[in-house]
Amino acid sequence: EPKSGDDVVCTIDVDMQDITEGALHRAMSLHDAQYGVAIVMEVETGAVRAIANLGKTKDGDIWETYNHAVGSATEPGSTFKLASIMALLESGAVKLTDSIDLEQGKTTFYEEELEDASYHQLDKTTVQTAFEISSNVGMAKLVQQHFGDNNKADKFIEYLKKFNLHQRTGIEIEGEASPIIKEAYSEEDNWSGTTLPWMSIGYELTLAPIQLLTFYNAIANNGREMKPYLVSKVQRYGETIQNFPPTVINRKIASDRTIRQVRQLLEGVVLRGTASKYNDAPYHFAGKTGTSQLNYRRYDSGSNRVGGYQASFVGYFPAEKPKYSCIVVISSPRKGGFYGGDVALPVFREIADKVYATKTELLEPMNDTPRPILAANHLPDAQIGNRKEMEFLLNTFQLNFVNRDDSPIAVVETTTSDTLELNRRTIVRDRVPNVVGMGLRDALYILENMGLKVEVSGFGKVVRQSIIPGTFAKGQTLRLYLG
Numbered sequence: 001e002p003k004s005g006d007d008v009v010c011t012i013d014v015d016m017q018d019i020t021e022g023a024l025h026r027a028m029s030l031h032d033a034q035y036g037v038a039i040v041m042e043v044e045t046g047a048v049r050a051i052a053n054l055g056k057t058k059d060g061d062i063w064e065t066y067n068h069a070v071g072s073a074t075e076p077g078s079t080f081k082l083a084s085i086m087a088l089l090e091s092g093a094v095k096l097t098d099s100i101d102l103e104q105g106k107t108t109f110y111e112e113e114l115e116d117a118s119y120h121q122l123d124k125t126t127v128q129t130a131f132e133i134s135s136n137v138g139m140a141k142l143v144q145q146h147f148g149d150n151n152k153a154d155k156f157i158e159y160l161k162k163f164n165l166h167q168r169t170g171i172e173i174e175g176e177a178s179p180i181i182k183e184a185y186s187e188e189d190n191w192s193g194t195t196l197p198w199m200s201i202g203y204e205l206t207l208a209p210i211q212l213l214t215f216y217n218a219i220a221n222n223g224r225e226m227k228p229y230l231v232s233k234v235q236r237y238g239e240t241i242q243n244f245p246p247t248v249i250n251r252k253i254a255s256d257r258t259i260r261q262v263r264q265l266l267e268g269v270v271l272r273g274t275a276s277k278y279n280d281a282p283y284h285f286a287g288k289t290g291t292s293q294l295n296y297r298r299y300d301s302g303s304n305r306v307g308g309y310q311a312s313f314v315g316y317f318p319a320e321k322p323k324y325s326c327i328v329v330i331s332s333p334r335k336g337g338f339y340g341g342d343v344a345l346p347v348f349r350e351i352a353d354k355v356y357a358t359k360t361e362l363l364e365p366m367n368d369t370p371r372p373i374l375a376a377n378h379l380p381d382a383q384i385g386n387r388k389e390m391e392f393l394l395n396t397f398q399l400n401f402v403n404r405d406d407s408p409i410a411v412v413e414t415t416t417s418d419t420l421e422l423n424r425r426t427i428v429r430d431r432v433p434n435v436v437g438m439g440l441r442d443a444l445y446i447l448e449n450m451g452l453k454v455e456v457s458g459f460g461k462v463v464r465q466s467i468i469p470g471t472f473a474k475g476q477t478l479r480l481y482l483g
Helices: 014-032 076-090 127-132 135-149 151-161 197-201 209-220 256-271 344-359 389-395 440-449
Strands: 006-010 035-042 048-056 099-101 106-109 112-115 125-126 232-234 239-243 248-250 284-294 309-317 324-329 382-386 402-404 409-413 420-424 453-457 462-465 477-482
Touching: 014 135, 014 324, 014 344, 014 420, 035 344, 076 127, 076 135, 076 151, 076 256, 076 284, 076 309, 099 127, 106 135, 106 344, 106 409, 112 135, 112 477, 127 135, 127 256, 135 151, 135 197, 135 344, 151 197, 197 232, 209 256, 209 309, 232 324, 248 453, 256 284, 324 344, 344 440, 382 389, 389 402, 389 409, 389 420, 402 453, 440 453, 440 477
Parallel strands: 402 420, 453 477
Antiparallel strands: 006 232, 035 048, 035 324, 099 125, 106 112, 232 239, 284 309, 309 324, 382 409, 409 420, 462 477
16 A cells, blocks of 8 residues: 555666657657557566557547557567477477478468468578578478477477466556467367467467567576566665565576577577668667567458558567567558568667667777776765765776665765765754755655755755755755755
8 A cells, every 4th residue: 555755666767768658659650550569678687677558549649548568468470489489499399400491481281371471482491591581481380390290289388388478477567468378279269270380470379568578588588587577666765665676487488508599599580580671780689570460360251351460579689698678569550561670670779779878888898998996086075865876876986985874865975095985864854854965856855755845946966955954844845056
């Protein structure tokens, strides 16, 4: 239950959220789409750093109408081929160098025709190439040959369950859709002779975007599957009273060998396959394009398929040491194409490009020469603010310091030596605190949480406050002077 004075600290990064919403909104307008989803997740922890849901209203405006990222489970199409190739590799049925006949992109299962999305004249090629060009024929034939023809469809389903694709992620938001993975040979699930090959390419099953991203995030995280989460802690008057640490769902969804191989495949998709026209980034990324037909098996009175397309891309960056995973899903684009590589991938690139440019920890060093350590006396006599941020800054600038306390607000003080001290800045409840020396953000956070009304003039850090520290705080208006 909500409590007065308690603050929920979420995992969202406001800069990444702004980047993600902007990129998705531009794509929605450009392609006149019905709705779009974009999620950015931190690979190591599962923390959701950005989540955007945009839909078109009856008036044609674009607004956040429904949480499709969590609540809408659809047939994912080709992005699901990652799970299929993982099942094949884990079972030992295939090697990436094995040969598969693509029959120039057209084949038949039980008198039902299956085609590749793009025209090619390839016959025999490697399993790796078939995946990189997203061949429906190649993936369906491999899965049917090694699981279907041997009456081992149940083994294929077991692998999907091992990858946790049959379960909800458990993210804190209500309304997460339940994934649909059919039970092998189940009449209740309308299992037929074409079910297995069609499942292998992402049909006759449904997943929500957050569920598919969680799976890909595990690949980026060397097989460790993390629960996606949005709340990191609860604070009261700036002090943490409850933490929500990262949660491991599955310590190893596949063998190290398989994880290495599928990461090689996802990088190949970008270098040589369906995402290759966007491989000119200043960093390497990996992922899979997806294009699925909505209402795939529904026809109108003229025997024409009804429904549009869903374009998607899901991947991670940087490819060598993944920091973030990201999924983009755009439903029913009406302009400018409908393939995942044309509609969703540019959104992924825009998000990844801007995150890469703004997050210094992702940038490659300009040279290998260590920077000289900054002298402590280059700092002003006192710096006051959030302790964690102070620690981050001191570590970033390689300054020696001693932490004298664990209070949420700290003052940095110089000593006679080259070592700085982080000392307590005491805040008494119901009394006006001393915020002189603080940045505006920290000062506002403390004062407004104490029930004070704040007025601000000037720029910079707080140099003066209108009410003497120690005065009773409740209901007063305090003016901060910055300089």
